[in-house]
Amino acid sequence: MKRHFDTQTEQHLLGEYLAHLAHRTAELQGERIRRTCEEFRRMQLGETMLLKTYSTEWVLRWIQGTGTELKHAVRISRIKAVGRWWAWLFQNSFLDDNVLACFYPCSQVLRHDEPLVLWQNLQRPIACYLEERGPRQLESRRKVSRLLINFNVFLHRNGRQTTDRGFIDEGHLIDWLRHLSETKCLHSLTLAAETTNSFLRFLLDKGHIDENPLALLRRRYSATRWDHFLAGFLELQDARLQPAVPVPRSVSCIAPQLQAFVDLKRAMGRRYESSEAILKGFDRFVAGSSGAKTTVTKEIVDAWMESLGHLMFRSRKRRLRLVRQFCLYLSREEADAYVPESTLINGRDPQFKPHIYTAEEFRRLLKAALSLPARRGSIRPMAIHTALLILYGTGLRVGEALRLRLADVDLMNAMLTIRDTKFFKSRVVPISGSLTEAIHNYLNERLKASASSEAFLFLNDRGGRYSTDKFGEIFRSLLVSAEATAASGQRRPRVHDIRHTFVVNCVLRWYREGADLQAKLPILATYVGHASVLSTQEYLKATPELLREASERFECSYGSLLDLEANGENR
Structure with a gap:
């Protein structure tokens, strides 16, 4: 983005820059910049x-004009002073372009006879990428910054001048x-390619480009690792790349109905990604x-179920349920469509019981977390x-x-x-005072890495x-x-x-408080992001704690009646 400045604004911004420098340095730098x-x-x-x-066109004109009267050391000191000023303006968001930062050190610009014009500059996106997704270690951050700056310069020196969103194409990346x-x-090249790909993915996420040409290029080949891909593609070793074998799409006569069924499920608010794959x-x-002309028959479903014999009972049950739902969908259009029975898989579904952590167990987990090895x-x-x-304090996924x-x-x-x-919903979750304090203590350290509002709360190394x-x-x-x-x-x-x-x-606490569970469960379902109360009830398995609390509540409410019956007073 090219901003509009005048000489008055220039002097004002120069004054602000010099104000934060030491007095002697400000005098020296100010004199060089003003001249x-x-x-x-x-x-x-x-x-x-x-x-x-x-x-840098002006730098070349300046060298050929007024700069010829200056000693080489004076020209270097002048350019360095301007470069530091521009760097400060860029850091404080007064500028979005600083072409002198493309040279390291910036006095190297004096050695280049060919001008550099940043017609589609990536300097601000690079700064945002480093803030949100860059490494925390200072030395690693400098290396990534230098690589991306070189990438920016390479694009502008070798690409065609355009303002299109597709200015980074496959040819540029190759x-x-x-x-x-x-x-x-090869090792350094792999790291550089991974960093470039990560930056392009960031540009794609932010809407600066329409596609990531490097990721698309890699997908065309079967190599799953970056080093294998680069070695084969650039012919660095004896490795040879094989074209990727595309995953077959829907191919039978039921393909259109299947896609319509998946679209319907997604219109109902479901992601339906793993189910679509099944x-x-x-x-x-x-x-x-x-x-390809065969429709769904009993023989085909039976053969398909037999092919799933290596899977666990629950997995086979889920696959049968999905296919049965699809067949029911088909039966609405074709009355004679085959619908498999839900009892096609015989056997008892083993009751899954989640592990309910005790307070002592979770304290030990928290203590172990603070003892994790770290740089x-x-x-x-x-x-x-x-x-x-x-x-633990919110029940988030x-x-x-x-x-x-x-x-x-x-x-x-x-x-x-x-x-x-899940289900494409968003919600607001209130948190307790103790959890608020814990997050506040964490943020005191976390914000030293990145303070961008779009940065993730939990960053890895x-x-x-x-x-x-x-x-x-890590949890295991x-x-x-x-x-x-x-x-x-x-x-x-x-x-x-x-x-x-x-x-x-939550339910145990309400039991002990004597609360109305029927009134509380919808609130709990909303808090944890469930689609309905039925989903929340699935979480309430018959744990010993719940059974004990339910028994005690029953005893408090109806124990006197049971005593009367036992004494023969209410027959």
């Missing part, structure tokens, strides 16, 4: 140099990778059984500790907690905003957010350290069981 500004205005007929922060391969080993697998089985300066132990507190951004945390009003969760898989891996290590084990015959404790624990603890 350069005056010489620039004489060259540009009264214009301010702040209008040309995106181009040339960039080849350029990197000339000076980097149904498309069934569709391919139908086509492969007797050709110097890392807030990893504190981040995991605070995330566990949020899960683990993905909801890990996707929280700084803008979603309102400590003043003690609330968390949960955005675009690379500056990105924790994935649910990585968090689950905490279970071992805390010696938290499941009862005999039950599955091992999971992260999601913290959510079950929260629901059970």
